[in-house]
Amino acid sequence: MADFSLKPTLVGDLVEVRPARASDAQVLHALMSDPEVSRLTGSVHSDDEAADETWTVEQLEAVYQRWSTATDRIAWVIVERETGQVVGEVVLSDLDQGNRSCGFRIWISGATERGLGTETTRLAVGHAFDGQGLNRVELEVYDFNPRARHVYEKVGFVHEGTRRGALRYNGYWVDAHIMSILTSEWRSA
Secondary structure, three states: OOOOOOOOOEEOOOEEEEEOOHHHHHHHHHHHOOHHHHHHOOOOOOHHHHOOOOOOHHHHHHHHHHHOOOOOOEEEEEEEOOOOOEEEEEEEEEEEOOOOEEEEEEEEOOOOOOOHHHHHHHHHHHHHHHHOOOOEEEEEEEOOOHHHHHHHHHHOOEEEEEEEEEEEEOOEEEEEEEEEEEHHHHHHO
């Protein structure tokens, strides 16, 4: 049976993915102010909102404190090993014990095109399957984020369907693509 109360540190060649703590809120808050992160994650609905503060440091401290003991999610910070800098967050969420499945999300600020997202995704998905015995991991990616979709496909996620017009951004409707990977696909890759 999966146990998301256990929150291990995962280490790859490029990144170390360690459990998020309340003390990470300050640096994550600064990274979240990146308008690209706000837009690509669907956290805001316009370029104007992307420049606004969505969360305060205090709110993030409370969230990460709560998540540090949560049994339905594992929230990690992504640390680039070469620099020792925190560059983003990755989360396994919405653990469904009965169906042995969970959700996945990731964001990285200012450290793109270096393979960090691909390695982080592989580490987190590997933990879901090999470390937790899950059968399915799923995610949602917006149509205006082809870079992320490419990473997910490279790791083995398969497009299952589209939630048409799921996000209103800058006055236009943006589709959200549902993708998943099964343990059988992970093991055969």
